[in-house]
Amino acid sequence: MTHHLTFNRRRFLQSAAAGVLAGAAPGRALAAGGLTVGFIYVGPKDDYGYNQAHAEGAAVVKKIPGVTVVEEENVPETVDVEKTMESMINLDGATLLFPTSFGYFSHVLTEAPKFPNVQFRHCGGLWKAGKDPANVGSYFGYIFQGQYLNGVAAGYATKSKKIGFVAAKPIPQVLQNINAFLLGARSVDPAITCQVIFTGEWSLAVKEAEATNALVDQGADVITCHVDSPKVVIQTAAGRGAFVCGYHANQSALAPDKYLTGAEWAWGNVYTDFVKKALAGQPLGNFVRGGLKDGFVKMSPLGPAVLAEARKKFDATLTEMMKPNYVVFKGPLKDNKGAEVIAAGKAYPEDAIELESMGYLVEGVIGSTA
């Protein structure tokens, strides 16, 4: 596990060759003896969303002495990402790579065996011991906890008792967020319902705007989302006068008056931990997960629209969630077709395997997964 740090002769020759080839390249001496870390994003680094959250994490890593960060944005989930990884390894001398998009996982598994001295840590994948290469690992956060808190803020802000969710695809990670948002709101008022609209794509601005408008037209007065870039949803909803809860990154600058709070990734903590371990020659871990209390997820500061009573309940819930054993998904819980999905007395903590395959919308969510 420590060999990824050793600056062996082969690596030196490769880096030296790359340096010579790079010729006049200014301002980026390859960190001899240090650690070069590569970050790969599927979309733009300034998307106010998924990719920006990772880029903010990379920016934190950049400040660590002895670490050189190389980044590439808009890399498709095709042979392109395989070649980008190889290019970072061959031309930049990167020995720790963070391919941050879910769809990169199969490509990571293709590349890792070719570069046993390079460590790959992939965001969102399910690394399996014994099956997947040892120099690969996956990390992710229980961000549905943040959506639960979004729901608490939304529960106080809504007057129509209808809240709305613009979602990309009906996959477990998204369904967890929708359900947690509604459950958070119902912890304030059990009469609240949440309308969900799936756009079918991770990034499709026109449909996201249409879905947001449709939700507001149907009476929803607090909107959140799970798409790659929440920018369009936040701006459209706030423009229509609805309150908004953020996702992925802090979008308060887009709607300062209407922004209640947001469920944000805290990748800076996660990446710092990985990089410090790599610098110290410690194992990075192959399956890394965490939530609010582990510092993987954080909340945007509460906006001016959040009133005193809501603040109190929000802070109290957050305090509870920072303690061990807080459970969002617990029985008795029915899906929105009336079938029992979690029996009374049963509780699924955030790392429960059952949550990884969630395929339902809970009672109170209006919408369908198929």
Add this chain to the structure above:
Amino acid sequence: MTVRADERLERSAAAARGGSGAVVELLARRAEPVAIGLIAIGIGLALFSLFLLAVGKSPATFFSLMYVGGFGSWFSLQNSLSRAAPLLLTALCVALPARLGLVVIGGEGALALGGVAAAAAAAPLVNIAAPLPTLFLMAAAAVTVGGLWIGAIGYLRHYRGGNETIASLLAAYIAIALMNQLVEGVLRDPASLNKPSTAPLPPAYWIGKIPGTDVHWGLAIGLIACAVSYVLVEMTTWGFAARIAGGNARAAEVQGLPVGKLIVGFTTLAGGFAGLAGMIEVAAVQGNANASLAAGYGYTGILVSFLARHNPLAIAPIAILLGGIEASGGLIQRRMGLPDATVLVLQGVLFVVILFCETLYGRFRIFNPELWKRDA
């Protein structure tokens, strides 16, 4: 198109006259597209350098990085070739109909559905058939579906009077939606939780790499397809008839050429190539069909075909050039801190300048032997 026929007659006449004069004339004609292409690329790079200077970056660094990242080493060259492979086939999806005067820009849809068809065909076959026959049947399924998809556009064009450009573009959106529906529905592997995909292809069934390289066989298939298309267009009566029909469909019909069959046939073949690109993505890169299939290869293929002036042989170097620009794009982002869109700006500038330089054809005496005689 008639100009071309004249050219041919004249060329054969010149050849019949024999002598070195004929060779010089032929060379002069052949040199025209190369020279104009180089002029266009030179102007494009000069304009782009101004853009770089305007944003305070060094063009010298940019171009040296572009060389390093795209072609400067064996690794970089393979990187460029890998990226060029799918573009060869998607560019043919534009180039073949272009010979009939049709602008088909919906190759992305045929690629997506071809990939899904290949994955669907593989699902039952991997249990009963050996890898090679499975791959052939996957390819057949992909070519059939892609061919039907774009062939239908040709049918609509000829028999229903629809606009093939708009129809093929809109059909691509339908195709991608259909792909998502299938991949997230009936064809979904239940184990693919957070990225709905079809069942993974067992490793033994993958299209491997060309020995000694890190480039998959898709590159060779694409090059063969380009060569076959060149022969079809330039050396067969079908290709000749297609060019005539492209010049003037009504005149071609009057001459008794089966214009409708030519249009449907060429668009079907074009779609088949795009579908095959989808199959190769599934069998050589992704291992299953999912939303990543719609990665924009169909759209970049339009650029490649136009830059190659719809000449199937010219597609290969242009695709590799564009592959190199994309391969070096990453290095440029990393070393110069320029956004990803920078290489798109370069591609856009090149595209506009090359289209603009189309007007230069026939204007240079040196490349046009008929002007020599006129002035002599």
